[in-house]
Amino acid sequence: MKLTVVGGGSTYTPELVDGFARLRDTLPVEELVLMDPAEDRLGLVGGLARRIFARQGHPGRITTTTDLDAAVDGADTVLLQLRVGGQAAREQDETWPLECGCVGQETTGAGGLAKALRTVPVVLGIADRVRRANPDAWIIDFTNPVGIVTRALLQAGHKAIGLCNVAIGLQRKFAALLSVEPSELHLDHVGLNHLTWETAVRRGGPEGPDVLPELLAGHGDTIAADLRLPRRLLDTLGVVPSYYLRYYYAHDEVVREMGTKPSRAAEVAAMEQRLLTLYADPALDEKPALLAKRGGAFYSEAAVDLAASLLGGAGSPYQVVNTRNNGTLPFLPDDAVVEVQAAVGAKGASPLPVAPVDPLYAGLTAAVTAYEDLALRAALHGGRERVFRALLAHPLIGQYAYAEQLTDRLIAHNREHLAWA
Numbered sequence: 001m002k003l004t005v006v007g008g009g010s011t012y013t014p015e016l017v018d019g020f021a022r023l024r025d026t027l028p029v030e031e032l033v034l035m036d037p038a039e040d041r042l043g044l045v046g047g048l049a050r051r052i053f054a055r056q057g058h059p060g061r062i063t064t065t066t067d068l069d070a071a072v073d074g075a076d077t078v079l080l081q082l083r084v085g086g087q088a089a090r091e092q093d094e095t096w097p098l099e100c101g102c103v104g105q106e107t108t109g110a111g112g113l114a115k116a117l118r119t120v121p122v123v124l125g126i127a128d129r130v131r132r133a134n135p136d137a138w139i140i141d142f143t144n145p146v147g148i149v150t151r152a153l154l155q156a157g158h159k160a161i162g163l164c165n166v167a168i169g170l171q172r173k174f175a176a177l178l179s180v181e182p183s184e185l186h187l188d189h190v191g192l193n194h195l196t197w198e199t200a201v202r203r204g205g206p207e208g209p210d211v212l213p214e215l216l217a218g219h220g221d222t223i224a225a226d227l228r229l230p231r232r233l234l235d236t237l238g239v240v241p242s243y244y245l246r247y248y249y250a251h252d253e254v255v256r257e258m259g260t261k262p263s264r265a266a267e268v269a270a271m272e273q274r275l276l277t278l279y280a281d282p283a284l285d286e287k288p289a290l291l292a293k294r295g296g297a298f299y300s301e302a303a304v305d306l307a308a309s310l311l312g313g314a315g316s317p318y319q320v321v322n323t324r325n326n327g328t329l330p331f332l333p334d335d336a337v338v339e340v341q342a343a344v345g346a347k348g349a350s351p352l353p354v355a356p357v358d359p360l361y362a363g364l365t366a367a368v369t370a371y372e373d374l375a376l377r378a379a380l381h382g383g384r385e386r387v388f389r390a391l392l393a394h395p396l397i398g399q400y401a402y403a404e405q406l407t408d409r410l411i412a413h414n415r416e417h418l419a420w421a
Contacts, residue, residue, distance in 0.1 A: 004075040007082035008034025009041035019300020021056040035071035051285035084118040091265040120379035147193035162322025198240040309344040382420030
């Protein structure tokens, strides 16, 4: 089995490699290819990756390359984790929206749109080359904004599925609070990528008893503090929102906070430099503790589980993925990409039935889906008017004066990545 990681020079990659090494019985990778245009970073990450495999006795081969076609040739699965424009572009995404009084974030709002515009054309180009190399290969997208990127891939006819670590992270936290194994908990996870709610927490599987009321009653304060939202809000909702919902439920508060401290991008850029220094140490043969602060917790477990199921292996029967709606949420278009529990196998993902969604969050889901549709049109076809329409539709923006200012700033800061600008 050959698995290729595009963006393999990312400082995330040792987390992924550690998962491949630990879970080799679930996903027996014979060749792992790390592909990245940044040759210096790739060398450091690749060296550590080989040492991790060796330490854990994994018999697979790890190769590194800057040649995309060589990387995807014969690959059974291609995992995308790229960042067009690097951390410098992320720094801009998190900065210029604040000038208009809007959230500056890399996956939602105006910054998220900028990332989508930079990313979608590049990902589609990569996917075309994957399809030419092996039309049966699965593409697993971990590249943000996952919902929009996955929708672009599916609309272009690619064998693709989107992945995020929010659900698996919440599953692990809930299991720790309830003192049970994570595998005992099944989340009724509903919404869009980075816009989701846990509407039930079931013991034993999709038909198991719902322990969410027990979880909220006994641990609501802890969960609320972790989400940085009021306990009263959780009680009102009766569900657990993902931490990304704070950008919606506490927008102005978040904007004020962002104006008083360094951006997350600046923190991550500094952390990456420290990580790369650690990776250069030939004695290091395990992922360093610092990597846990980089983000992407449990990413490796989710990726291994998904790839194993898609390739007919020993993955879990039900997983939270980003896939085509096809009536799962009847108030959304069939071609929308939703993030829900699905039965995953060699033929792809089949979403499980979802209980009727409360209007309290169904409305926001529908609004953001409409924005994502407009965002994808802007990414595929370009043009200032399409960018403006997407920003005007976004619930975090909405006002025409903000949309006008943000459109000009977005184009100005991303001109080198926009072929039409």
